[in-house]
Amino acid sequence: MVSEEEIELVSKLMRIDIDNHKEHVEKVHAMIDYFDILDSAGVESEEISMPEISISNLRKDEYIPFDDKLIEKLNHYKGTYVRAPKMSS
Template sequence: MVSEEEISNVAKLMKIDLEDHSSHIKRVQKMLEYFDILDRENVESEEITVQETDLDKLRDDKYFHR
């Protein structure tokens, strides 16, 4: 279980100002549970695949102000 103190410490390290740490505990706990699921899966025998894309085939980034 993730404590409010741990959330506070991580927020300080990330330089994020969180007024109410308790509201983030459930969200962080869900993330950690998901990582636990990934850790339990046996993927050591899986081959790592990488899809390379040439940079000239990507679209230009555009900023839209709302």
């Protein structure tokens, strides 16, 4: 499974400050346990059917110029950065 050292390494690589690595180890284990439950659902034999779409029914790709600077239109824009909401643990 995942160790505190691995969580610490990943947090350093992602440049995320984490005070309590042990807390995140437990969360990762819970996620892995949930994926194990999903894997055991036994849906390998289920067939997924998708309707066929003719290429002629697809829209034509075209370039549409955009003269404004998109980053300046964003909320919480500062310099060359966009502030994202804080993530709660």
